[in-house]
Amino acid sequence: xxxxxxxxxxxxVQEAETVTLSCTYDTSExxxxxxxxxxxxxxxxxxxxxxxxxxxxxxxxxxxxxxFQKAAKSFSLKISDSQLGxxxxxxxxxxxxxxxxxxxxxxxxxLTVNP
Amino acid sequence: xxxxxxxxxxQVTQMGQEVILRCVPISNHLYFxxxxxxxxxxxxxxxxxxxxxxxxKSEIFDDQFSVERPDGSNFTLKxxxTKLExxxxxxxxxxxxxxDTQYFxxxxxxxVL
Numbered sequence: 099x100x101x102x103x104x105x106x107x108x109x110x111v112q113e114a115e116t117v118t119l120s121c122t123y124d125t126s127e128x129x130x131x132x133x134x135x136x137x138x139x140x141x142x143x144x145x146x147x148x149x150x151x152x153x154x155x156x157x158x159x160x161x162x163x164x165x166f167q168k169a170a171k172s173f174s175l176k177i178s179d180s181q182l183g184x185x186x187x188x189x190x191x192x193x194x195x196x197x198x199x200x201x202x203x204x205x206x207x208x209l210t211v212n213p
Numbered sequence: 214x215x216x217x218x219x220x221x222x223x224q225v226t227q228m229g230q231e232v233i234l235r236c237v238p239i240s241n242h243l244y245f246x247x248x249x250x251x252x253x254x255x256x257x258x259x260x261x262x263x264x265x266x267x268x269x270k271s272e273i274f275d276d277q278f279s280v281e282r283p284d285g286s287n288f289t290l291k292x293x294x295t296k297l298e299x300x301x302x303x304x305x306x307x308x309x310x311x312x313d314t315q316y317f318x319x320x321x322x323x324x325v326l
Contacts, residue, residue, distance in 0.1 A: 131313070141302055143256070143317035189256060197310050198244040198268050200258040 100125045102192050104204035111180045112212050118165075119175045119207045121190030129195040132166065132173045137187040137206070146188070149173065151195075177209075185211045215239045217318035219305050225324045226295055234290045234321045236305030245288045246306040246315060247280065249273070256304065262288065295325045 101124045111117035123132070134146040149157045149166050156164050161181075165174045177184055190204040218237045226232050238245050247259040260270045262280055279291045288307075292299055302322050306315040 133314070135317075140319070141250075141322075142319045143304060143306075145314060145316065148314055191256075193313070193315075197313055198261050198263050198308070200246070200261060200269055200271070201248070201256075201306075201315060202258070203256040205255050 100127075100192050100194070100202050102190055102202050102204035104190055104207050106207045107205070108208045108210070110210040110212060111177070113180055113182060115180055116176060116178045117180055117209065119177075119188050119190075119209065121173045121175070121204055123171050123173065123190070123192050123204075125171070125192065127194060131193040131195070132164075133191040133193065133201070134162070134164070134173075134175045135189045135191060135203075136184075137189060138185070143189075147175065180211050182211050182213060185209055217305055217307055217316055219303075219318040219321050221321060222319065223322045223324070225326065228297060228325055229294055231291065231293050232295060232323065234292075234303050234305075234323070236288045236290075236318055237286050238288055238305065238307030239316060240286070242307035242309050242316075244268070244308045244310065244313075244315075245280075245282070246308075247290045248304045248306065248317075249301040250304065250320075251298075251301045259290070292323075295323075297325050299323060300325045 130151045132149045136144045147159045161178045187206045191201045220235045245262045250256045260274045261268045302320045304320045305318040308315045
């Protein structure tokens with residue numbers, strides 16, 4: 099079974115600075131998807147970024163980028179120019195390649211942004 | 214932008230009662246999911262649904278739970294004989310077949326007293 103581990107329960111960053119959230123996963127499959135979801139205090143789950151495992155290029159969405167290391171099974175999220183609105187719980191998630199497969203989530207990292 | 218909607222936003226029920234949580238997935242999506250999140254814990258998969266049948270379910274999804282697509286727009290999760298430990302946030306999600314990012318609804322907070 100696939101597992102996802104986020105070893106940082108809490109992180110903090112100064113506004114306008116950069117922060118990196120860590121995620122590792124375990125799988126025996128070669129094709130899969132990885133995601134970062136953001137959960138603000140409203141508890142809505144919001145997609146931040148996704149990465150297909152077959153792509154060597156790291157995904158980027160505006161201020162959010164990932165460092166995907168397939169051999170190391172590592173998938174970290176970098177937030178540049180942090181804003182107060184980035185404060186939230188961030189979940190890393192894994193999904194098998196097959197359509198409709200479940201998401202397996204990590205434990206989450208609570209990010210605080212200090213003004 | 215189309216979005217997944219869920220009703221109610223908050224449901225309070227007595228232990229032993231039945232509840233139905235409702236979701237309207239994004240209209241052109243074909244896969245539907247339910248997840249739950251007990252307060253302070255990670256999000257857990259319950260069930261996925263495709264072509265009017267369950268495609269995958271977790272060990273949490275036992276006989277107490279059922280899902281249904283009663284019409285062309287709604288997707289429901291029924292919890293029979295609720296227990297205190299069923300108190301959680303329940304999220305519905307949907308995805309199209311290809312591409313397959315799952316988009317989540319705002320959740321229903323279920324409180325069992």
